[in-house]
Amino acid sequence: MDLRFLLFVFVCAIRCNDANGLSAQFLQDYFADKFIHQIVVFACYNHLERVSLSRQLMLSDTKLSYISISENINMKTTLAVNYYKLGIVLDLDCTKSEIVLDKFQKERLPYNESYFWMVISKDSMPPIEILRKLPLTVETEFTLALHHDEIYVLYDVYNPSYRHGGRLNVTYMGVWNPLDGLSIKLTQYKYKRRADFQGLHLNFSIALRDYYNYTMILTQSETWGYLINGSFNGLLGDMIKGLVDVGVTPLQFKRERIDVAEFTVQTYLARPSFFLRHPKKTSVRNGFLKPFREEVWWIVVAVGFIYWLILWLTSKLELYYRNRMPFSKINLEVGFETGFICMAAISQQGLTDSPRLYSGRIVFLSLFVWALLLYQFYSASIVGSLLAEPPRYINDLKDLLESNLEIGIDDIAYNYDFFATTSDPVALELYKRKVAPNKYRKKPAFYNHTEGLRKVKKGGFAFHADVNTAYKIITDTFSEDEICDLVEIQLFPAKHVATVTSKHSPFKKMVTYGMRQIMEHGLSERLMHVWQYRRPICPKTHSSTPVPVALGEFLPATLLLLMGLIIAVAVLSVENFCKRCKYPEQLSCNTYVIPGFKNQADINMYIQGHS
Structure with missing residues (x-):
């Protein structure tokens, strides 16, 4: 037989099979619109039909597997x-054909966006009974094409869950014919047109209920879900078991959670902190020593x-010239009197007498000027420290770890x-020293937020809680x-x-789309302002409010x-005892002896000097 005749018959057979079987051009247009370049075909075609379909699709740079x-x-x-x-055809x-659908379901493969189904039939009506049994979802990509001559009528098929x-739901999608090509009528975003769940009961989040028109079945979990001994508890554990579809409360990003959950939209910033009333006291032992540093003292x-040495020298000179000038009481006990003058000047106290020599008076004057300046700096610093806000060293x-404050942690x-x-x-040392049980603390320092903040209010206690809970x-x-x-902190x-x-x-994508809509429309921001308290503000006028001096700050002065007083009483007692022992006869009558006067002439001279 002529080889050219056989080749002609083979080519004609291939072209004729396009009309009898699938239209390769239709599949090419449809999957190109979906940006899909890898297709698996499940069919019962003969060898020529398979070759024809593969040849035309591979010309459009599409990989095809026929099963x-x-x-x-x-x-x-497969x-x-x-x-x-x-793409799955x-x-x-x-x-x-139903074997493919049964095997797909039995092997627990999902009808999700990884698989774009194209199911083709020559029936005049959609095969509802077959489609109703399929475990479709809201994210399913399932297109039904009813083939009449060379026209394909397309339907979008899905089930909310x-x-x-x-x-x-079987919705008219569009049509394809050889002249006009592919015409798609469903141009709205998939999750927007599939938003009506028609009251479907879902284990779902509160925020999206009205948006998607579903009914909630709320399940309460003990925790968000943490990995303990190789398995998750709480919310994530329920998700793994299939009891929960979407979490009502958001979860923080943790590496181990990525394998068992799908994160969608960030909705909240959790910011826990330690709250404490800063102690008034500082590390200074005595507040009245604060104005000057140790080297200044x-x-x-x-x-x-x-000054005491100089006054002592000038007083000695007065003793040398005593017969030529009025008598001064400083000359009686030079060492003690000059020492008391220096102490009195520094303490801003009065004197019993003053020097008579000009040199002594100059020293005396400079001593009191220096003491006055010293006193001004000292007293101004004391008053300023009481008026100023106490320094915060935590x-x-x-700093919190090294402080003497007790701490508590929110029991969450x-x-x-x-x-x-x-x-x-x-943090580990903080837990070991101030949270974990020990001989002084029988159980861990975990409290509910009401009890913990009540302890903070009393002072001397730091409590760790979420700021939005604490601010209220x-x-x-x-x-x-x-x-x-x-x-x-x-x-x-x-x-x-x-x-x-x-x-x-x-x-997942439906929740992502819905949450994005909520965020972009400002609903979440509005709810933040409604439910979240702002940080309590200390009024600016508070710094001008008179601050009473606490007993702890005044206690050093009292001591x-x-x-x-104790020293004065002790010295008085000693002096009284010594005088009684030294002058028993004079103390028994009404005569007194003035120390430092040898005779009546000295007494007369002293009286004349003070008259």
């Missing part, structure tokens, strides 16, 4: 997704000693998780002075949290005064 329908199909291997999207008119008893002592976690799961997983040495209680219960004393940086869905959830 004959049989009971031995391994769907996971439909392995090497790219983000894979199923000829529903094949006698064994087959698992939750949703209703099958030593200089004051040295200068006072120098500014970070290390993420705080337990932080101390169990952190490697921060300061502080605003309602703390006074102005207590608010102005507050200090915040972060235990760990603020945490970004996001709404999560279960792994490979069909609701100093008490010590002076």
Whole structure:
């Protein structure tokens, strides 16, 4: 037989099969519109039909795999997704076509956006009974094409959630014909046109209920979900078991959670902090020693000693010239009197007498001028320290650790998780010394936020809680002075949290789209202003409010005064005892002996000098 004749017959057979089987041009146009370049075809075509379909699709740079329908199909291997999207073509008119759908479902492959289905049938109406049994979801990409001659009428098929008893939706999508090509009428974003769930019951989030028209089934979990002994508890544990679809409360990003949950949109910034009323006292032992540094006090002592020496020398000169000038009481006990003059000058006290020589008076005057300046600086510093805001020396976690404050932690799961997983040495030492049980503390220092902030209000206590929880209680219960004393110290940086869905959830993109709409429309910002309290503000006028001096600050002065009284009484008792022993006869009558006077002439001279 002529070879050219055989080639002609083969080419004609291939071209004729386009009209009898699938239209390669239709598949090429449809999947090109979806940006899909890898297709798996399940059909029952003969060899010529397969060759024709493969030839035309491969000319458009599309990879095609043809799979004959049989009971031995391994769907996971056949439909392995090497790219983000894979096209699946199923000829529903094949006698064994339902095997593909059954195997796909039994091997637990999802009807999600990784698989774009094109199911073709020559029936005049959609096969509702077959489609209703499929576990479709809101993210399903499933297109039904009803083939009449060379025209393909397209329908979009999905179910809000087959698992939750949703209703099958078959919506007209568009049409394809050889002359006009592909015409798609459904141009609205998929999750917007599929937004009506028709009251479907979902284990879902509160915020999106009205947006998607579903009914919530709320499930309360003990925790957000933490990895303990190789398995997750709480919310994530329920998601893994299939009990929860979407979390009501957002979760913080943690590496181990990425394998079991899908994070969608960041909705909140969790910022816990330590709250404490800063102590009034500082590290200075005696507030009345604060104005001068230690070396200044030593200089004051040295200068006072120098003045005492100079006064002692001038007083000795007065003794030498005593017969030529009026008598001074300083000359009686030179050492004691000059020493008392220096102490009296520094203490701003009066004197019994003054020097008679001009040199002594100059020393005397300079001593009191120096003491006056010293006193001005000292007293001004004391008054200024009482008027000024006390210095705050607890500014970070290390300062809090070294302070004598007790601390408490909000009894909430993420705080337990932080101390169990952190490697921060300061935080670990803080937990060991001030939180963990010991011989003085029978149980860990975890409290509910109401009790913890009540302890903060009393003072001497630092409590770690979320700022939005704490601000409400502080605003309602703390006074102005207590608010102005507050200090915040972060235990760990603020945490970004996001709404999560279960792994490979069909609701992920729907939740993402809905949450983005809520965020962009300002609803979340408005709710933040409604539900979140701002930080309590200390009024600017508070600094001008008179501050009463606390007993602790005045106590050193009281102790100093008490010590002076005790010393004075002790010296008086000693003097009285010594006088009684030295002059028993004079003390028994009404005559007195004035020390330092040898005779009546000295007494007369003293009287004349003071008259």
